[in-house]
Amino acid sequence: MINRYFKDNWNKILKFNSKVEINENPELLEEFVRIPLTPIQIDAFLLYRLTELIYPKFIHDQQNIADIILSDYSIDNMVLESYVYETKIAGIHEKAIHLPKNAISITPKNDLDNIEGLFIRIQDAIIKENGIKIMSIRIFKKRAIDLLNTHCENLKKLSFNEFVSNLLDLVQKCIGNELIILYPEPDLLRFMRELISLSQDIKFSSIYNLLNNLSPTYKHAISFNTKTISFTCQIEKEVHENTVEVIRPEQSPRDLEKLREANNLESVISLDLNTVINSLSEIFEQKIPIKMDQMKLLLQKFLFGLRSFDTHWKMYPRPKIYNVLIRYLIRLIGFNVNLRKLSHWNLPEFILNLFNSNIGLNSKILILLTNNRNKNIQNAILLQFLNGSLVKISAVNKTNVIDNNLDIKEIHSDLVETLGHIDFVFKVDVDLIKEIIEKFIFKIYNVSPLKQYKVLKMTKKSKYLEVYPSSPAYELFKSKSSLSLLKLLLPIFIDKHEF
């Protein structure tokens, strides 16, 4: 039932996991496995350590799990296969016990509606038969297994980008159609399900492909560290293809400069893995749509992380913006651009309040991604806000007007018939987004105040950014010169002194 390629790798992982406890130096076991469902090779002990760290945080923090495969059809007993894993450490699977055919029975009616009752029944049955108290169940519908199998069969043939797209589609289908059920339900799964229903008909893979097309070519590495683990992910985008490589811990020096030189990288970022995991789990705890207050809190934390350069994250080469001399010179001409004093506590609230009053608490915003070079509109996305929270994201089918016209006013009036009243249309050119992504994400080490100024100047040209109808904030933005805008905004973005 399960694809061979997947199964072989999974068995290899189980075998390795069972060796770890009896081995004195498991880190010396030089074994490689694939990260399940991916073509990415990883040191088996590193995967063990990562699972030990991540699984309890994101999936379930208690031992012993039952996996159940259910038929897609309503037959008397829907269970096709069932397994029990006795896990000494939450998430570390060692040995699968295949349960006999009728050990567990699940009827089409009632059982799946009362998942808690079903769990208790399965728990009791397994204690009786195998003497193992399971603390969670994972139910896979047969269709999910078929999809997983197809994905795994194609893994060897697919390019990296195709693999990511496939995986994202697989996750979206399995979670969106409830082909996978976990009990107790982890926040991650609930978050993903809510995210899928928020984004409606937008495929995660198309978002990935869009972002991939907008990003420049790069070769970076992210080094993750905790007290016990240290490893590096090398990510590279060439003209048509991406690659990801996980570098073994002992090959990943903590010295970022050496790491960069050894691998001929553009830059290396070092992150504390525990901080990353904690931040992600905080995001997954949020209910979607995320309430305004929660959003402010999340943004505050994100900005705090951003300003904590040298404490929460490091980068080599050091971003120019942190160079004291450059900052001092800019200060002399009246601009304070000390990112270490980014006003993380004030900015989210100020910006969101301003956004609400300008856009409204309920609003519909159409975002058009234009390509000025080809004189066409690449994508049209409709965002719907309710009481200031984003409640729906949907792709808009291109009409004749959207296809052949760059006039924002005509598009606005044309779409009213099909989409109802649209409060604002934002037209953003891909060149501007590319510029922002390149300068502020991929080449942040190189971003200087002059480059920031250039991007700001670009945003003021209607060729790159246009809003219809207007709003006071946008009018102010357009009416001020880039320099006076910086003078107006920098005191809000940057604190005068530490608090």
Add this chain to the structure above:
Amino acid sequence: MSQPETDLNVAIAKADTPLHAYNEILTLLGEMEKFVSINDRIFVKINLNTPEGFPVNTSFALIKSLIKSCKKAGASEISLGSYSSKGVKIRNIDQLLKINEIVMPLGAQLLYLEEDSESELLDIIQNCDKFFVVNQVNVDPLFDCTLSMMNSAEINILNSQESTEHDLEGDFYKKEMVSKLLSIYKKRKPDLIINDLYHVMEGAGPYIYKDSNLIETQLMVGGTDPVAVDFVTLKLMGKNPLENPLIIGACERNIGNTDNINIIGVDLESSKVNINYCEKILEDITVHNCSIKTGSTCSGCYHIAYHLLNIMKTYMTKDLKYITRQSVLIGENPPEPDLNKNVILFGNCAIKSTENSSFRTIYTSKESIPLSDKIKSIFNKGKKPNKKLKTIEKPNKQVLNIPGCPPNLNSTIKLISNYYGKQQGPNLYLYYNLMETYASTSNKKAKKGGV
């Protein structure tokens, strides 16, 4: 089921979308054809308070539906009109929100009613065939919620240029406001009123502030008598209409009737909603690092200070951290401020009644040696000069007077922004710049419309 045909029919609709609720209102009241005859010239009074988003102004989706149904019923001309409440010209709001570009293709036009012509609105509503009011309901500090009778105001509520001294005792501010708001109705009553409370802004309103929260009631109220429609709206919102100054004022002036209201549509009692109303006590508006002290206050200063404090709370977080301490004194004989630093005296009553208060003067003491003692000490090395403590009295320069009875909101923002400057108050400075932007949007393309 046939409904009794009386003038006091008030329809309550509840539906899954605002447009369905609107259609239901029309169905209950007898379709638009009952209100519009062929070739009628219609004037629709909407809320267009500031160039902000929904629900500060009437929902554009609702306006568009209304225009379409009027056109379908045979209307020849449809004009929309409003007065803004923050001293912004309607043409400036239109230049930003492009209302005319949205409604003109549907066969309607937004008029630029300005405050300089008092009789303008009166002329329009007396000369049009039908007069409709489409009103967005939100919480309001003065009248509990923004009723349809407030919508017809020919006044700039928050930025009155008038300098008439109000009498604190008689609360003339509110009385004058009620009288101004109702003056139009004495001349002509609307033919159709729709109170849109499908989405209501609660907590802080009627503009979008930090404490504003939008709730979905799914309700809409419509009818032909403004008093009856507002009466039912207040009841739905859990308020006693007979305590509302506008309803009381309207009944006193025989503008409408609260007896014999015939409710059609959904049941009123079971549709009542729970709303968080605006803070009635200014001290209860918690603004970071700001102590609010009120003396005897009439509704004039309460009204404007309510908005000022909410603006501070929404936009001045960073500024108030820099400022560290600020006191806002409102009304007659307010309590002394906690600190003599950054004292804002809001309104003529606060300024006059604290003229002799101790915080107005700063006393500093300085040790000084009289000249004769200094000379003596030069010649007599063993003798130490006698130091004397000298008290210096100076007017407290950290007091900001905001004159007005009540003060004008825009001028208040300007005075406070100038007082703190852009270094200490960067957020307020940006807010002030935004205000200036919409007050001064170019008039080049503006056109004057008319019925």
